[in-house]
Amino acid sequence: MRHRLPSPHTFSGQRSAVAGGAAGIAIAVCSFLVLTIGAQPIGADSANSADAAALDSAASSSRSAATITSAPAAVKQAVALAEPAVASGPVTGGTVVTLTGEELTQVSAVQVGGVPAAVVEATPTTLSYQVPVAADLSTGTVPVELFDVTGAAVSVATELPAAETSASAAGTAALPADGGAAAADSASEAAAAGATANAASGDAAVPGLHGVLAPPAPERGSEMLRALVLTPAAAAAAEAAKAAAAADAAASASASQAAPAMLSFEYLPDPRVTAQTDYLLQHWADYNPAYMAIYGNDCANFTSQGLIARGWQMDAEWGYSEAGGGSAAWVSSTAFRDYMAAHPERGVAIGDDQRASLKVGDIAQFDWDNSGDRDHTATITRIDKTESGVKVYVAGHSKDSDYWDVDVAIAGGGSVSYWGLS
Template structure:
């Protein structure tokens, strides 16, 4: 009896040939699942899946080789069995996509491309896992996150020095660990006029099929001027020494609040029953001409201004109102208009312009060093 023949076969009878692969029939193939190639992490995922595909391809090839070896030592009993099918089994091996947490990512541009340097403009971006974004920085200055969910984030543009006018400030995002968040933009897979040849079903490629990838990008916001603030500060710089007495009355010895009120008119404010000047008669409200009364009026108008202490100097912007209490009595002795703000590594510097202490750029720190007392601000909306 032949050693490879089954016991039921008569000795000496010819052995049935083992099944051979028909000419032209392909070997078992492997096709990688479509993988989303979105960012650096996704690229790593695609590579990992490619490796897995290669391993599975090798394993499949090894299985085929092992099957061939087994065929040399055993007869094809399955083919000899009644009712057995010679149809090939499905030889497509599919690699399952692997879910990888790649963290938050911004996948859109800014909702606005430019904003006034005075801050406050709300800007929105869209993306993925944006509720994990912990901080936003615009041109090196922290911005306030207004609201964030998984798909959308809105932040308020910070106020900066007027020296930033016209500059394009980079907008950066970070997660709670301080790690930068990817900013991505869609990119074309192929150039216009070219075609992509899709692999045949079951074809072994060893790599993920191409999808629309996301390329690293940089978002920038351009700082612009505010027409109202430009008009206000231009008025202060034009009349801090000449007084514009042809239009407005001059109050000898304490014209500071009167001049600050004039600047707010230049900015676009409208008079009301609590703050006014009648140019025909010269009648004016106390809030128009008195620093303390102006403070009390602004307390009643949160829609127009918000008070800031000197510890909040980093929030002060050009066009805001500065008020000094020289003797620390609790009232306000002098009012001026902020004409310059500079944010430095050691803190924020503020300069003011006004009347009585006639100045275009008076350093607030110098004012406090020479006059004593304290300073507060009203952030004008």
């Protein structure tokens, strides 16, 4: 078999083909290298910077979208000092007592010896109330209690509590409600030294406050999150402050239990009523010769004498003179009724169904035939509160008596009404 050698033209074509193929391979390899180099990071530092920038950007976006809400402020409770300006007064009531303290506008009700008292004025630091008539007109010291709108008792102390401070304030940075970046950056500057120390020593991150967890590594995460991390020293200081506050509270509670503070009021005899009743009980059977007696109809005359002893001043309508005797309002039961109705500053009308509001020294008037006129006038000298109701007793003339039972007086018919004196 004869072999044909390739012609020179054939070798040339093959060389051209090989060269072309090599060139193609070289181009492909170069392209691959270029693509590979473009896909690889330039260096580790560049990669870390890019990652940190991405994390900071994400945290910044989250920070802008999130809202950090501060804890609600504690509601201060009302406290009254056990040092009233006036602690005593007559059994007939009317004494105005002023207390001092804190948040006293929360006080909505006052009781003196279990009897409601009228609140005259309340400010954050003062409370004034008017003492009611003593129960059963009894003298002595009774407790005073204050209540808020919920019916809870208001605290009474010998001194005002110290201002409260937040134990965690030393370890946290104040942030606005919108979680602004400026506040976070300011907070991060304050905590930068502690965060750097933790990172250098390898200390484990302490959980953040209010449920916010610390970032996994000091160099990652936003500055705001790092600022919320308490350093071990700050955490220890916060715990120490809390322990000290708890000890102070326990000591205060112990002292309070040992000697509980309280408010009280001492009811004293009303000198006006004492003088009035003393006069009536002295002269109910032994007529005073200083006054002209109207035998058989001396009831209003005798009642008026008792009011003079009480301290009332005569006027043009109600008065007595040795020469002319007493005026119509002084000696007539019906005229005395009309005088009282025209002078509310002297007293107010009280029905028989309101006996619970009566007091010793008030005036009773009877209408024996229910005609509308007043047929008899007397003065209350005793009040008994029983399970069956209020019993009232009077002193007077023309039914000469010191303690005449009102119910017995109207048992045969008629009605009774009263004047509650000022």
